[in-house]
Amino acid sequence: MTFFPDGTANVVLAGPGESSDLPERAWYLSEHHLVGRESCGVVLAPGWADYTEPKANHLWFKTARGEGAFWLGAVTEPREFFLPVYVHRTQGRPFHDINDGFWSDIDYHFESRLHVNSTRGTKFVDFRLADQPKVATEYDPIFDSFQPYLVPVICGRPWWFGPEDVFEWVNGKPVEGRKLRNSGDQKASPEWTIQGPGAFQIPDGQGDTVVTTPNLYPGEIARIHTDRSKYIAKSNMRPNLYRDMGAQRFRYPVPGRKSLDMSKLRVIGGNEYSSAVCTINPKSRRPW
Structure with missing residues (x-):
């Protein structure tokens, strides 16, 4: 079972491509990593969270003698969340080839784009790597040709955007x-x-x-x-x-x-x- 059951939604990660001197690539993250191992080699793992609402800071006006405070507004913060993925070998492509390509498309210095396609249309958010990815493994992943990652990302524009x-x-x-x-x-x-x-x-x-x-x-x-x-x-x-x-x-x-x-x-x-x-x-x- 993938994060999105069949017929509900799918997630695609696109790298920056030519603007960062990279190939034009897309990673179809909703494919199952065990179905013939014929997918792109990177799939969404269980545990994706914090993607539905951005954080906000409330602004208050307080007086020395008054009780409580008056609400002045809220400022939306950059959106941050963790993207859990499995990177694995596929038929005809070794693990390290896919792993290198995937991490070439995510970086601190440029933005990549995450698309969610559902029955209500397509929405996307631009993100960059926020911190060190979390990795837990006992062996060199070349032995299993499989590696889970928890990728921290940050979006300067916190909203999900759709077509004009x-x-x-x-x-x-x-x-x-x-x-x-x-x-x-x-x-x-x-x-x-x-x-x-x-x-x-x-x-x-x-x-x-x-x-x-x-x-x-x-x-x-x-x-x-x-x-x-x-x-x-x-x-x-x-x-x-x-x-x-x-x-x-x-x-x-x-x-x-x-x-x-x-x-x-x-x-x-x-x-x-x-x-x-x-x-x-x-x-x-x-x-x-």
Whole structure:
């Protein structure tokens, strides 16, 4: 029995590949290590834990004479967990060949990616080696061609990410009833790519609020990050688009598993080349 029973989910570990001068490799961790020994040579062992929720630090305001404290918020910490695996020989590949390849794809100095594919879709998290792997063995593993490892990993971005949610629109196409759903369970700030000419009215949040851009020139393409911690907006014709927007700012991220209503999307003074693409990078606490 594997960690994920048949038909529920499977786990794939992908190395950094060409970006770190390594081969493009994937390790299919949900295969059983005793089924003909024809798998990739690395499988998930029992005992995987702490992958469903990141840790957080609560921030409190306390007074000298007051009882208790007032909650100010919570800061999510980098996600840390142990990944238990078996490394074993396969038909045609010796143990040391597989062991060297696997450990080439996990390191302190670069990130690897762990995918979980389930009936609810695919989610992934990027991680790097956090500490020394835990190894317990009585003999040189070459005798058994088999070695269990408990691999400590850390993820700077603590959420499980999914494929982008995308909305595309060209001037003249209807927007009534069209929405962009945030498929993650955490709030998300959309990113917009708009092409002029025209001044765009971009919906913000769940109500009737819109943010109006300056008039874009023909051929001008602007990228707008609506995250309040970034406030990045620039185009191929001006370095700071937010400066030309005055006091306007995007204020309302899309809640988890909710949708952004696009019915207020407009372009004033546009033509058949005016267009908009909105994307959300969904974030979740759990891999399914």
